[in-house]
Amino acid sequence: MIQTILALMKKELYQVIRDRNMLRLIFISPIIQLLVLGYAINTDVKKIDTAVYDFDRSSLSREYIKAKTAGDYFVISSENPTVLDAELGFKENLYTAALIIPNDFSENFTKKKPVEVGLLIDGSNANSASITSGYAEMIAMQFNRRQLAIPEPIVMRQQMLYNPESESVYFMVPGIVAVLITMITAMLSSMAIVREREIGTLEQLMVTPITVPALIIGKTIPFAILGFLEMSIALLFGVLWFGIPFAGSWTLLYGLTFIYLFTTLGVGLFISTVTQTQQQAMFYTWFFSIFAILTSGFFSPIVNMPEAVQYITYLNPLRYYMIIVRGIMMKGATVEALYPEIIAMIIFGIVIFTSSWLRYSKRVS
Template sequence: MSALKFILQKEFKQIFRDKGMLPIIFAMPIVQLLVLSFAATFDVKDIKIEIVDRDHSELSQQLISKYEASNYFSIVNFRNATDPYGEVLQNGSASISLEIPNDFEKDLINNKPVDLSAKVNAIDGMTAGVSASYSQTIIQEFREEFLTNHDFSDVVKEKGIEPFQVNFSMQNWYNPTLNYKYYMVPGLLVLLVSMIGLFLTSMNIVKEKEIGTIEQLNVTPITKGEFIVGKLLPFWCIGMFVLSFGLVIAKLFFNVPILGPLYIVFSFAMVYLLVVLGIGLFISTKADTQQQAMFIAWFFMIVFVLLSGLFTPIENMPVWAQQITLLNPVRYFVEVMRNVLLKGATFTDVKNNFIIIAIYAALVNTMAILAYRKTN
């Protein structure tokens, strides 16, 4: 027992004397718990809706006011004419486009059936279903108020027709069958590419430190630039291979649609991998052991994934969490993958993502190069 006692004392002292280990043990779990508990939410709220009002009547305004008063919907656009191409759904500025037809008020008062239609961005099938349910609830509330203010008892007795007949139809765009795999597989492919790039690179230089070969490399005539490129290029090639192989599996096994040009996906991945590899390289230059590097890389990976919109739509997160996601490179790749594969987005649609990730790559790799000091 005395031997065990000394071993335990030795291990605890070694852990608490390691300045790099203490933040990993105490700070990282606290940050993850505080931030991710709010960000990883399955609540569906702040649903951005466009309303196409072709009637411009008092009753149509009353229906619109119902959506304005709702805690779940946020009206982002009004339109007077039908948008057959779903412009707001394509550019992502709204998730639902609700159309109020001509003669909406006239038909209701005359007890004629009314057709309300809505186009829904159904890439995320669960969110689309919940959004449709909320919308139907609002229409039902509007119906009850309308029946309270109008007496249709005579019509019901004479013709046996139920008053206020509203046919509410939903058109699921981009994912008509609400297949959850269409939503998840592109995001999971981004996750795999990110994990391989970040984890392998983060342990690269620190491994050289542990086995003692870093000193030998430092005294060689290899320049810092050659050393960095030599360290990153193999993992960059591996990441591109994983992406290519993953897209083949996604098409053959899950039948994920590929509506947009794949050159956009691969072009973005080329730049995106530089960001992930740069982060991993920076971690590797700062960590003293592979264990430290793995913990730090895992911390960043968990935050990146849960704040990327992979599992939880970003618009459902608190405002402060949405602001943090702007610093998350994984978010931009997930958006590009889903928009190109499922929406058929063009380069113009995702050019802002390209600009942001290119700036990110330049900054991260500059930091990584400056952090590595090669002594001659």
């Protein structure tokens, strides 16, 4: 069986190498998308999850917190948590900003002395971080005018985490990597089997001693290899061209990508069982990719989507993989911080790949 699988893998790889259009799709398209999307996309920011550390605990500090949350910008997700857990909260995406009010806030404020209020911002998304900073400064200025009728007695001291240069490309490129590996592996695996059916070689394979498991494994492993190659090219291009720092573990990223490939290859295998031509397979894969991209948080934060759509995003495996890629690359997140997304990916991989395997086996029978 191993020799059969290796022969099928060799055959698939040879077909890809001989197809110039496929080679362009695999190797040139990712670089173009990295260049275009890495520089072109910006998003609006609302409902910023914020942790509040109020060491003053006075009526004035509470009024200042109320002023921060009066609009549709800052949402208090955690109030007076443990300071030592601040970094963990950022890595686990519990909040994207942390407001720190010193214990001498009200005393200095009433004496018209400068007051330094701390604001930690998750700088992974440079665009969101910059807008968050602008919102905070604007609200502080309005609070100053209301209370003292003098400009800026509060001085906001900020620290940009994970992306101190405020480069939006640092946020976009990891997302593009996740999108590319989703589209390419699903499309290649769906079109390969349909292509065999179109040219008539699938029926020839069926009359040979090749078993269904060997056929499926031999067909999917080459595209998993190409998926890893695609991801490696995109990552290297992002690191070398855009200068993106890689904060986490390469081994962890590739290991979790291996888990995610069970989902994308399973989707491609399923599409191959419900289509008759390569054009149909490409259309179905494109439809799946559009849904996955738009509901993954790639373009805009999921929290800004309508509530009904937010629930739909839980059915999107790319949502979880997007968090993993960005978390590992930008924040150096570990398994402890990413275990909810890892569990979700494992469940998706088992359910989708097994279902597609069974459906394909039934179709062949």
